[in-house]
Amino acid sequence: MFKLDLKRLGIVAGLSLSLVAAGCGSDEGSEGNNNGDGNSSDGGNSSAAVGEELDYTITGIDAGSGVVGAAKKSIDEYGLEGWEVQTSSGAAMTQALGDAIEDEEPIIVTGWTPHWKFAKYDLKYLEDPNKVFGGEEKIKSMARSGLKDEKPNLYKILDQFNWEASDMESVMLAIENGTPEEEAAKNWIKDNQDKVDEWTKGTDKVDGVEAKIAYVAWASEIASANVIKAVLNEQGFNTEIKQLDNGVMWQAVAEGEADGMVAAWLPGTHGDLYDSYKDQLEDLGANLEGAKIGLVVPSYMEVSSIEDLKGE
Numbered sequence: 001m002f003k004l005d006l007k008r009l010g011i012v013a014g015l016s017l018s019l020v021a022a023g024c025g026s027d028e029g030s031e032g033n034n035n036g037d038g039n040s041s042d043g044g045n046s047s048a049a050v051g052e053e054l055d056y057t058i059t060g061i062d063a064g065s066g067v068v069g070a071a072k073k074s075i076d077e078y079g080l081e082g083w084e085v086q087t088s089s090g091a092a093m094t095q096a097l098g099d100a101i102e103d104e105e106p107i108i109v110t111g112w113t114p115h116w117k118f119a120k121y122d123l124k125y126l127e128d129p130n131k132v133f134g135g136e137e138k139i140k141s142m143a144r145s146g147l148k149d150e151k152p153n154l155y156k157i158l159d160q161f162n163w164e165a166s167d168m169e170s171v172m173l174a175i176e177n178g179t180p181e182e183e184a185a186k187n188w189i190k191d192n193q194d195k196v197d198e199w200t201k202g203t204d205k206v207d208g209v210e211a212k213i214a215y216v217a218w219a220s221e222i223a224s225a226n227v228i229k230a231v232l233n234e235q236g237f238n239t240e241i242k243q244l245d246n247g248v249m250w251q252a253v254a255e256g257e258a259d260g261m262v263a264a265w266l267p268g269t270h271g272d273l274y275d276s277y278k279d280q281l282e283d284l285g286a287n288l289e290g291a292k293i294g295l296v297v298p299s300y301m302e303v304s305s306i307e308d309l310k311g312e
């Protein structure tokens with residue numbers, strides 16, 4: 001195919017240039033990636049070349065996640081012919097990211113904030129001029145209908161739950177560094193009792209009332225689910241946090257199988273799910289502001305925009 005040949009030529013040109021550049025002893029400041037011609041001095045991190053090196057693959061997470069949906073949409077919207085999103089899991093994605101960084105190899109992952117990866121690695125979001133990944137997101141809490149009357153104290157705590165991105169990140173980072181999930185949640189609560197007191201303000205303790213909170217196995221939601229569980233249990237609830245696929249989490253709250261969830265990324269990430277279920281659940285508002293999703297790469301990569309992936 002003509003297109004592929006052009007890409008090959010780009011690689012060859014990139015490689016020969018990289019030999020020249022190696023003689024200069026520096027690849028800093030090369031701006032050779034802005035026209036997608038692959039002629040960058042590192043021979044691997046520039047637009048067309050990066051596609052070849054990555055086998056035109058974006059390292060995704062679970063197929064049901066909003067960020068994978070947006071990544072697939074970005075392939076269409078930016079005309080990234082031949083690119084694919086490989087789905088796996090959040091854990092597999094961060095493993096692949098860590099491995100690539102160890103070898104200073106290129107990688108593109110579906111990423112999000114808050115996430116511990118930004119504390120651990122030097123990363124950047126690829127610019128998204130077409131706003132396929134949306135803008136600033138909020139994480140909202142949702143309750144099943146009827147919860148307010150049936151379990152008013154649970155309803156009120158979910159409604160008052162509110163923290164900062166840095167709070168969530170610190171719990172995520174502790175878990176990533178090996179602290180068991182429940183312990184990381186309890187440690188954060190111990191250090192932030194003033195915040196937690198705001199969430200439980202005006203509620204009464206209960207005696208073993210069951211609370212069922214749905215969540216998804218994303219690092220951010222593992223953190224929030226464990227924190228809310230620990231807070232509820234301190235108030236006397238018998239809390240079960242139930243790990244589900246994204247669509248099933250929404251469905252579980254909508255159909256009343258779960259009492260609620262604190263993992264609704266809106267308006268963009270879970271916008272479709274919200275539209276499907278909004279009449280069957282109660283939106284309790286944001287529990288965290290300043291969230292974001294996008295394509296994330298190590299800072300040493302030269303590509304800066306999703307448009308750069310287009311090649312020729």
Ligand code: PBE
Nearest residue numbers: 065066067112218265293
């Ligand atoms: N995430 C984390 C989720 C929402 C929370 C960005 C991976 C998603 O893409 O659906």
